[in-house]
Amino acid sequence: MASGDWQRKVAEWLRGRRGPDDLAVFCVNLAMVLVLVNVFVHVWALAIAALAILVYGMFRIQSKNLGARARENEAFLRALGPARPWFQNPRAAWGELRAYKHVRCSSCKQRVRVPRGKGRLRVTCPRCKTKFEVRS
Template identity: 55%
Template structure:
């Protein structure tokens, strides 16, 4: 009974809050990796960085300003570009990179994917209709 009550209170607390977005998860994972390194390195500055990263991740998760956190998350993910797929799902990204080659349309910069191992292929951009050739 107490566990259900705790779950309900936690759900009520998180209602209207940001939750764990990609940036918060990245900050948390980076903090975990640095904490493991800190166990062996034993550097005070590294401990401070770990604590700050954890605090930043928790701040993002419980922040009630969802619009601002979403805007920050999109700005960072936009800068990361191709690494974004790796951050979201590393096993799927590895499989994707083995099976497909990614290229940009010379006209509109839309990313298109082409199956690997097909030689010279003619690609039509789904956004602007530009036709171009590339090696897969």
């Protein structure tokens, strides 16, 4: 078999599929963590749960129902909420937390980022243009 032949076959098989999204990657990573925990505690239910989560993650990667998978992924990302940056890039999230403080606008509840350690700051909300003071 020529080297380009298997690549063409894989590309044909993947046509019309979305591939790994955030929820699928989370499922595969969670399954790997459960398998590692199971190495030490030896609980058969944990192994079955890890296998089921892994199968679901692989199903998501190979599914051709793109609309349903996109809606599920969006619901997952909404459920993560503010914890999302900590899952995607923990190092950058830690740096963001140390360098900036996040405050909410008193009128429209928009989140505004202000630098830490600058004392009292007068902030203008980017959404409603309300001015308010915060301590950074």
